[in-house]
Amino acid sequence: MATLKVSNLHVSVNDEEDKKSKExxxxxxxxxHTGETHAIMGPNGTGKSTLSETIMGNPNYHxxxxxxxxxxxxxxxxxxxxxxxxxxxxxxxxxxxxKGITNLEFIRTAVNVTRNEQGPLPIKKFLDxxxxxLGILNMSDKMTERYLNxxxxxxxxxxxxxxxxxxxxxxxxxxxxxxxxxxxxALQVVAKGVNHMLSPxxxxxxxxxxxxxxxxxxxxxxxxxxxxRIVKTGDASLAE
Amino acid sequence: MNGIKHAVLDPKFVSAAKFDQEPxxxxxxxxxxxxxxxxxxxxVFAKVNYSSWPLLEFSTKKQADLEIPKSVKDQLADYTFVxxxxxxxxxxxxxxLSQGVILCSMADAIKNYGDLVQKYLYQFAIDPNxxxxxxxxxxxxxxxxxxYVPDNVQLKDPIKLLTIQDSRQEEMFxxxxxxxxxxxxxxxxFQRTETIGDIANPAHLTAEIIADQDSHVQYxxxxxxxxxxxxYFNRKGHLKEDARIDWAMGIFNNGSTxxxxxxxxxxxxxxxxxxxxxxxxxxxxxxxxxxVTNYGRHTEGNILQIGVLLDSSTLIFNGIGKIIHGAHGxxxxxxxxxxxxxxxxxxxxxxxxxxxxxxxxAGHAASVGQINKKQLYYLMSRGLSKEVAQRLVVxxxxxxxxxxxxxxxxxxxxxxxxxxxxxxxxxSK
Numbered sequence: 001m002a003t004l005k006v007s008n009l010h011v012s013v014n015d016e017e018d019k020k021s022k023e024x025x026x027x028x029x030x031x032x033h034t035g036e037t038h039a040i041m042g043p044n045g046t047g048k049s050t051l052s053e054t055i056m057g058n059p060n061y062h063x064x065x066x067x068x069x070x071x072x073x074x075x076x077x078x079x080x081x082x083x084x085x086x087x088x089x090x091x092x093x094x095x096x097x098x099k100g101i102t103n104l105e106f107i108r109t110a111v112n113v114t115r116n117e118q119g120p121l122p123i124k125k126f127l128d129x130x131x132x133x134l135g136i137l138n139m140s141d142k143m144t145e146r147y148l149n150x151x152x153x154x155x156x157x158x159x160x161x162x163x164x165x166x167x168x169x170x171x172x173x174x175x176x177x178x179x180x181x182x183x184x185x186a187l188q189v190v191a192k193g194v195n196h197m198l199s200p201x202x203x204x205x206x207x208x209x210x211x212x213x214x215x216x217x218x219x220x221x222x223x224x225x226x227x228x229r230i231v232k233t234g235d236a237s238l239a240e
Numbered sequence: 241m242n243g244i245k246h247a248v249l250d251p252k253f254v255s256a257a258k259f260d261q262e263p264x265x266x267x268x269x270x271x272x273x274x275x276x277x278x279x280x281x282x283x284v285f286a287k288v289n290y291s292s293w294p295l296l297e298f299s300t301k302k303q304a305d306l307e308i309p310k311s312v313k314d315q316l317a318d319y320t321f322v323x324x325x326x327x328x329x330x331x332x333x334x335x336x337l338s339q340g341v342i343l344c345s346m347a348d349a350i351k352n353y354g355d356l357v358q359k360y361l362y363q364f365a366i367d368p369n370x371x372x373x374x375x376x377x378x379x380x381x382x383x384x385x386x387x388y389v390p391d392n393v394q395l396k397d398p399i400k401l402l403t404i405q406d407s408r409q410e411e412m413f414x415x416x417x418x419x420x421x422x423x424x425x426x427x428x429x430f431q432r433t434e435t436i437g438d439i440a441n442p443a444h445l446t447a448e449i450i451a452d453q454d455s456h457v458q459y460x461x462x463x464x465x466x467x468x469x470x471x472y473f474n475r476k477g478h479l480k481e482d483a484r485i486d487w488a489m490g491i492f493n494n495g496s497t498x499x500x501x502x503x504x505x506x507x508x509x510x511x512x513x514x515x516x517x518x519x520x521x522x523x524x525x526x527x528x529x530x531x532v533t534n535y536g537r538h539t540e541g542n543i544l545q546i547g548v549l550l551d552s553s554t555l556i557f558n559g560i561g562k563i564i565h566g567a568h569g570x571x572x573x574x575x576x577x578x579x580x581x582x583x584x585x586x587x588x589x590x591x592x593x594x595x596x597x598x599x600x601x602a603g604h605a606a607s608v609g610q611i612n613k614k615q616l617y618y619l620m621s622r623g624l625s626k627e628v629a630q631r632l633v634v635x636x637x638x639x640x641x642x643x644x645x646x647x648x649x650x651x652x653x654x655x656x657x658x659x660x661x662x663x664x665x666x667x668s669k
Contacts, residue, residue, distance in 0.1 A: 056621055084623035096618045100639025101632055109632070110622035147636070164622060 002087065002171045004055075004203065006030040008066035011047075011054050024050040026228035027066065032221075034171055035200040039214055040207050041239060042225035048207045049093060051225075052174045056090040057083050070172075085114050087171030091161035091178050097149040103160065104130075104144040107167050114168050133166040137193050154181040162193040173197070174205045179213040191216030211239045243292035244282065249274075249376065256300040257382040257414065259347040263354050266361075270379045273368045277375035285498050286558045287588050288527030293470045293496060295442045296376070299410035306408055309436060318649070319432075320399050325406030325413065326383045339393045346384025346416060357386060360420050364478040365448035365504070373472055377414055377446050384416035387429065391422035391452070398428040398647050403445070407466060408437030417447035421455035421483070428458040430650050435466030447475040451483035453507065458486045460650055464657065465493040467522075473499035481507030481536075488645045490654045491518040492661065497526045505532065505539035505570075515544045517641045517654070519661045520553035520585070531560035534570040534600075543574035546641055548634055549585035550661070557589045559604065565596040572600065578608040579637050581630070631662050 011025035024047045032038050040048050054061045055068055057080040068075040112120040137159050149157050158178055165173050194217050222238040223230045254274050321343055322330040328345040349357050362368050368378040405413045443465055451457050465471050477485040503512040520526050532541030545557040561572035576589035591604035619629035645651045
C-alpha cells in the first residue's frame with residue numbers, strides 16, 4: 001500500500017498581472033492510500049486545481065510551508081518527471097496540443113519511461129494493451145495515429161487523459177475536473193475507464209464542482225475545500 | 241583566408257573545371273559567364289553577412305584518386321546513383337533504362353547527350369547572369385548529375401542520389417544537378433549531400449528542375465555537409481503549364497551555409513510546395529532564402545520554412561512571395577517558424593511579399609520563439625525527462641515538414657539526423 005500525504009500545505013502563485021505573490025493554499029491536510037477513492041469538492045477559486053498542480057510539481061506554484069510526501073519521501077525536491085516516474089499522474093483540466101508527435105509515439109514513450117527498471121514493454125504487448133483500453137473508452141484506433149491532442153474535441157481530450165492513465169498505470173491519479181464539458185455519455189465512458197483501474201494498488205483523487213461525477217465513480221471520502229483549506233471531510237453522503 | 245567580397249578569381253579555374261572532351265558550346269558558356277561574373281554583384285541574403293566567408297577559396301591541385309572509404313561503401317546499397325567528388329562510383333540506371341530514363345554524371349551527359357543538356361543547362365531555371373555566384377557556378381562547374389525522364393514516364397521507385405564532397409584533399413567542388421521532367425511525367429528524387437574528410441574546401445551545389453507540362457516532381461534533399469565546409473546552394477524549379485514540384489528539404493549542414501531555393505511558376509495552373517527544415521548548431525550561420533514567383537495565371541506557391549537553433553548559432557529565413565502583374569487568380573502563402581533552444585542563438589524569420597496584381601490570394605505568418613513551457617510540462621508530467629520532452633517537442637515542431645516527406649527511409653534518415661543534432665546540444669543536458 002502506498003500513501004500520499006499532504007501536511008499543512010501553503011502555496012503561493014505569482015499573479016500574472018501585478019506579478020505579486022498571492023497565497024492560494026493556506027494549510028491543506030490530506031492523506032490517502034492506494035485502494036481508496038477520494039473527491040475534493042468546492043466552488044471555483046478555492047484552490048482545488050492549485051492543490052493538484054502543486055502535487056504534480058508545476059513550476060508556477062511555490063510551496064511556502066508544509067510538505068507533500070509519497071511513501072514518506074518528500075516530493076518538493078523532485079522534478080515533475082521524477083514525480084511521474086515515482087507513480088503520480090495528473091489528468092489535466094486543459095491538456096495541451098502538440099503537433100507533429102503522434103499520440104501513439106507519445107504514449108509509448110511515457111509507458112516505457114515510467115516502467116523504470118522493468119525495461120521497455122514489448123511492442124506487441126503494448127499494442128494489445130492499447131487496443132483493450134481504447135475499447136473500454138470507446139475510442140477509435142485512429143485517435144492514436146493523430147497528433148497529440150491536436151484538434152481533439154473537449155471530450156476526446158478527456159478520454160485521452162484517461163487512456164494515458166490506463167496505459168501508464170500510476171499509483172495515484174489526480175483527475176482535475178475530468179467531468180467538465182462532458183455530456184452524460186462521455187462521462188459514463190470516462191467513469192468506466194477510471195472504475196476499470198480501481199484496485200488495491202491504485203488511488204484516485206477527483207477534483208470537481210459537481211456531484212454528478214460521483215454518481216458514476218463512488219468516493220470513499222469526500223473533502224470540501226473553501227478558501228485554501230479543507231474544511232470538512234466525510235463519506236460519499238457529504239457530496240449530496 | 242580570403243573573404244568572398246574581395247576574392248578575385250583566376251581564369252585558370254575555368255580550364256581546371258572543364259570536362260574531358262568538352263564541346264565548344266559549353267566552354268564558350270563558361271568563358272562568357274566567367275567574364276561576366278567579375279561585374280555582377282554578389283547575391284543578397286537579407287540579414288546575413290557572408291562577405292568574410294572563404295566561399296571562393298578553390299584549389300586547382302590535381303586530384304589523386306583516393307580509394308572509396310568504408311563509410312561510403314556501406315551506404316552504396318541505399319542509393320541509385322553516387323558521386324564521390326568528381327567520380328561516379330555507382331549507377332543503377334539499368335533499373336529505369338527500359339523507360340528511356342537517362343541518369344548519368346554531368347561529364348558523361350555532356351559527352352553522350354550534349355544536345356539535350358545544351359537545351360536545358362542554365363537555360364530555363366537558373367540564370368547565370370543573375371548574380372556573381374550563379375555566373376561562377378556555371379563557369380566552374382566540375383561535377384554533377386543529369387536526370388532526364390521522358391514524356392509520360394511515371395516512376396514508382398524513387399531515384400536516390402548521393403552527392404559526396406571529397407575533402408580528404410584540396411578539391412574544387414562545384415556540383416550541378418540538372419533534372420528534366422518530360423510532359424506528364426511523374427517521379428520522386430531524393431538527393432543527399434555530405435562531406436568526407438576534413439580539409440576546408442568550399443562547396444557549391446546547384447540544381448535545376450525543369451518541369452514540363454503536367455509533370456509532377458517530388459524533390460527531397462538532405463544536406464549534411466561537413467563542419468569546415470562553407471556552402472552555397474541554389475536550387476531552382478521552372479514550371480510549365482499545370483506542372484507541379486513539391487520540395488521537402490532538410491538543411492542539416494554542419495558548416496555555414498547560404499542557400500537560395502526558388503520556383504518560377506510560368507505555366508498556367510502550375511503549383512509548388514516548398515518546404516524546408518533546418519537546424520543550426522555550434523557557431524554556425526545559415527541563411528536560407530526561399531522564393532516563389534507567380535508569372536502564370538492560376539498558379540499556386542506555398543512556402544513553409546521551419547528551423548531550430550541551438551548554442552550560439554544563427555539561422556535566418558527569408559521567404560519571398562512575388563506575384564507578377566497579369567498572374568490573375570494566383571495564390572502565394574508562406575509560413576516561417578523558428579524555435580530557439582538557446583538564449584545565445586540568433587534567429588530571424590522574414591516574410592516578404594511583392595505583389596503586382598490585384599486578383600490574388602496572398603498571406604504570411606512568421607514566428608520566432610522559445611520552446612513552449614506548457615508543452616514541456618505536459619510531457620514531463622507523464623514521466624519524460626526534460627531532455628526527452630524537449631527532443632519530442634522539437635521533433636514535433638519539425639515534424640510538420642517531415643510528415644510530408646514521401647519516402648519512409650528518407651524520413652527516418654531525417655529524424656535520425658535531428659536526434660543526433662539535438663543530442664549534441666550541451667544546453668539540454
